[in-house]
Amino acid sequence: MTIGSNVESQGKCAQCGIRQSAFCTSADAHVRSEMERLSHIRTFKAGATILAEGEDMPIVGNVVSGVLRVQKTISDGRQQIVGLLLPPDMFGRVFAPLSPFAIEAATDVTLCCFPRPAFEKLLTAHRELEHRMLLTVLEELDAAREWMLMLGCQTVAERVASFLLILHRRFKDSCREADIGWARMYVEIPISRRDMAAYLGTTVETISRTIQTMARKNVIRMLDTRHFEIVDEKRMVKMSGREELAISADPLPSAMYGAH
Amino acid sequence: MTIGSNVESQGKCAQCGIRQSAFCTSADAHVRSEMERLSHIRTFKAGATILAEGEDMPIVGNVVSGVLRVQKTISDGRQQIVGLLLPPDMFGRVFAPLSPFAIEAATDVTLCCFPRPAFEKLLTAHRELEHRMLLTVLEELDAAREWMLMLGCQTVAERVASFLLILHRRFKDSCREADIGWARMYVEIPISRRDMAAYLGTTVETISRTIQTMARKNVIRMLDTRHFEIVDEKRMVKMSGREELAISADPLPSAMYGAH
DNA sequence: GCGCGTGTTTGACCCGTGTCAAGGCGACCC
DNA sequence: GGGTCGCCTTGACACGGGTCAAACACGCGC
Structure with a gap:
């Protein structure tokens, strides 16, 4: 934790548009300041690839503004978007070496990124974060199944x-x-x-x-x-x-x- | 833990066909014996409803034999199966009051059931179980998205x-x-x-x-x-x-x- | 044996949606 | 200004697969 910094009033988190609703909100002040230290804000132009399909996955994080698409392309070029990520959704896949889906910017986006290994350590170190993550993933699963109903x-x-x-x-x-x-x-x-x-x-x-x-x-x-x-x-x-x-x-x- | 019982050699778990591969395997002996105490084996005929859509969800558990279907029916009768559960998959939805999907027996099935609240307490009490659950749900999410690709x-x-x-x-x-x-x-x-x-x-x-x-x-x-x-x-x-x-x-x- | 019910197959038809092609509209650049 | 490039719209047409109907196959009870 940076001495003299105050997450609530000064750090980059202070101006974050999604701070009331994002994943990190569930953490207590101490954990939040650690997350702030680990995080870095990045922006991407519409169409940019954040994570390529089947490749190594160095980061995870939250959408601060804009829209990401989670998608897969099959060999003949057909492609399916299996999820749209709007603020304050999380992107990336924890606890897996490779991303089974590509993540691309559907619009210009601002992302709050964490190095994946560090983020996983954080989940492991703080039960309440891992629990919150479980709840999040369960909801995503329900959402994906709802979408299957529509597609099917x-x-x-x-x-x-x-x-x-x-x-x-x-x-x-x-x-x-x-x-x-x-x-x-x-x-x-x-x-x-x-x-x-x-x-x-x-x-x-x-x-x-x-x-x-x-x-x-x-x-x-x-x-x-x-x-x-x-x-x-x-x-x-x-x-x-x-x-x-x-x-x-x-x-x-x-x-x-x-x-x- | 029942005095004198030995999970490894005597209890109902001893004859369980999925004990090498099921969720419970990840627990240590002490936790497994607690799970054995909580669990009860139930069988259902093909076509039986285990959990109705949108209703209270008293149990979760594993498929021991047979096949379950996870499905949703829309008002005009069309229905979509959003998941098939084969041994040793888990069924049910933890940490939610209502099941968004119905769970029915696609064949005659044998299930290893836990009362949901007790199972959730178990997850909360034992980190490694909750972590394993997170991994499981992440894989289910990937699977659901693969299926979206096929349907779409x-x-x-x-x-x-x-x-x-x-x-x-x-x-x-x-x-x-x-x-x-x-x-x-x-x-x-x-x-x-x-x-x-x-x-x-x-x-x-x-x-x-x-x-x-x-x-x-x-x-x-x-x-x-x-x-x-x-x-x-x-x-x-x-x-x-x-x-x-x-x-x-x-x-x-x-x-x-x-x-x- | 017979009749009945359920699950599967097959045929005929046609509708929803994919494909291909063309045209409109706005943004950007030279 | 004109040209080019994306994106969206519109039209004509074809086809995959849904719908409806009927036949078949198998198991079960009487």
Whole structure:
């Protein structure tokens, strides 16, 4: 711990936008200052590869801003995004020598990085961190399985509707009270059509057609290619085929955030 | 610990078929005897519901024999299997009040069950158990993501071929040395066509057609509806679109067992 | 033996979505 | 300004695989 530094008021963590919600929050002050010492902030341009598929994996960490995609490409070039990481999600894979999936920047990103071996030592040294990690991974597992359900037995239209509702929910939750009025019906898609297609297991053309059809039916209104207003929530939920995604419903099981 | 009992030689664990490979193996003798005290063996007929979707989840445990399916059904009846559990996999979800997925017996099964709260106390009391659990869940996450890749961007024929290769691999690994010769090309499908369809995100009709076509092309030979011989491994691997599934390849990353 | 139920296979048809090709729109550079 | 490059949209067409219907195979009870 750096003498004279105060994590709460001075260190790089002090200005961190995700400090209220990130993984590190669960640690006590002493551990947090150790984490601060280990961490370094890095930025990547959209499209940059943070960790390549099947390669050594020197770092893990948190998304501070922007979006990462977790993906795999098969030999003939087809690729599937198996997870989107938004702030304050964690990226990387602890306790494995190689990353089975590539991690790339879907937008410009800011990451809070830890050397993986040091981070693993930290988990080992502090039970409560490892426990929190277990809970996190369990939620990611639930989320991945929810996504399997969508990929395996829902139509593209249902997947798009679900995706928009989940994004909306996640955006709304991150808003301050004052913004709720506006946020109530607003959705921002933080990624390209290409990434949407790779995430939803379809093609850009089909994504585009599906969205345009939803707009023509006045279920959504397009502000631009990445910004929408949900005009008819009821029909939107019906289209998704998942009543539990209703905007006014009870808090979603964390798995349904789906973006992990 | 029961006085006079010896876990190694007398207790119910002594005859357990999965004791060399199950989760509990990682514990030391003292913890194992505590686990033995907490556990109870239960059997269920094929089709029985072990844990219903969205309901309270009183137990967790290991599959001793048979196959469990982890699944979710959406309102209109479509359902997706998001995981198959074979011995010695664990079932149930720790540290969550409700199960987001149903767990049902795909065949007659024998389970080694623990009351969930007691099992969680055990994890909390014994670091090495919780650590092992974290590793297990991380592998399941990798497996779920591998499956997302298959569901999202491979054809049904590719999925069927991958599934058979993975089953074969898993079966072969569980064989004793002496059986290897025969096991080299043998596959048993432990579940019905209906479950295969729900797992691979398709229909029984398409599953059936795909398998018959593979047999007609002499890639596999059908002994009966659930037993096959892989005749042309090369083409089988090519059909799967995943070179890493080759039978003679290096050990699969655990994620590829896919059945967790 | 027979009838019945369940699981699997096969055929015919057609719809959703992938493929291929072209065009629009905005951003950036020379 | 014009040209080029990504990204998104739109259209025409083809095909994989879903749906519906029927036949078959096997096990079980009577």
